[in-house]
Amino acid sequence: MDDATNPYSPGAGRLPAALVGRDAQIAAWDVALRRLEGGRDAQPLALYGLRGVGKTVLLTQFGDMARAKGWLVGQVEARAGAPIRQLIGDEFGPELSRLARPGAGARLLQALKSILAFRATYDSTGTWSVGLDLKDVPASPVATGSLETDLRVLLQDLTAAMAERGAGVALLIDEAQDLTAEELVALSAIAHRATQHRDRLAVAVAGLPSLPRVLTEAKSYAERLFNYQTIGALAPQDAKQALLAPAEAEDVAWAAEAARHVLKMAGGYPYFLQQFGQEAWRAAADSPITLADARVGVASGWHALDTGFFRVRWERATRSEKAFLRAMSADGDAGSATADLPPRLGVKPKSLSVARGALIAKGLIYSPDHGRVAFTVPGMAAFIERQTDQE
């Protein structure tokens, strides 16, 4: 069938036609926003799960919900080598500038002055202007050099400005496992203080399954501070809806056995569901999508995953890292005890620590527990076993 109406969306952060099975997290976020609006405190959320389960999509949904209430929204993606200071400054700068107009309230002027000063701490060449005269506006201490202080003061000024307009500020941080220890400490402290002071700051972070451990190691009270939500495979009923509803909206039906086949092969995993759905749609001549279409769809779907999704990850690894991954693949998706790997490779334990660290930094593996490593993508072990070449 025509790709122009293909409702399936495999890909990083691509909003699915039907966002199902995340009602609990969406409700928690909605409650947080409403509590803050009512002058109450709200627990920041931490979403964690494997790659391709829908964390980014959920954060984007959180952003849309806050924006619909007129809130200021900043959504950033942490990555090694990109300071959070800069990511946040660059995100909020233009957003806030849009609110600048003559007659803006005193708090907004203060916030504008703060964001300009904050951005100047990492980019001295910045010549941003908000088109308003801020000469007489008092300066807040957002350029002390301490990330925790500068970011806290900036966010206080932003929340005060938005509160003046009956709204608040939402800070959404993706790939949060890649934040530095200093950044995690600052973030936890700021979120903690905001809840105590009833600032209208809603925080949600998302990351790999190592996120809860990484947060707690950075700041021990982070264990109680965040509302941890694990994002996993969809329950059978939700997976079915994720597959059927988008087609139904296009007046296309799935034969029962065709849907069963795709659902079984996808195992409730959102990324695979989108990929197989997309390929089955392409294979089908017309509604309904038949079992034969579904079989072709799953086969081309696996092929697409092998040449794209899995391969790009595999190719990020160097030769010695690939050897490490191969040694892990014998244990399947469940993960490996790090101590089991050196004997398999015939090397000393110490010689593997570099590869282990690099693979974690590249987001290919994570450490679910001390002394353990696991793949961040379901199906990666089987993919590696399928690679017969010498890579």
Ligand SMILES: Nc1ncnc2c1ncn2[C@@H]1O[C@H](COP(=O)(O)OP(=O)(O)OP(=O)(O)O)[C@@H](O)[C@H]1O
């Ligand atoms: N609730 C859902 N129902 C159906 N499909 C979904 C759902 N959530 C996400 N998807 C689909 O799953 C895929 C992966 O989503 P997303 O990029 O948000 O995952 P992620 O967890 O952020 O992955 P990564 O860790 O790689 O960043 C996308 O194709 C998206 O359309």
Ligand SMILES: [Mg+2]
């Ligand atoms: Mg993501």
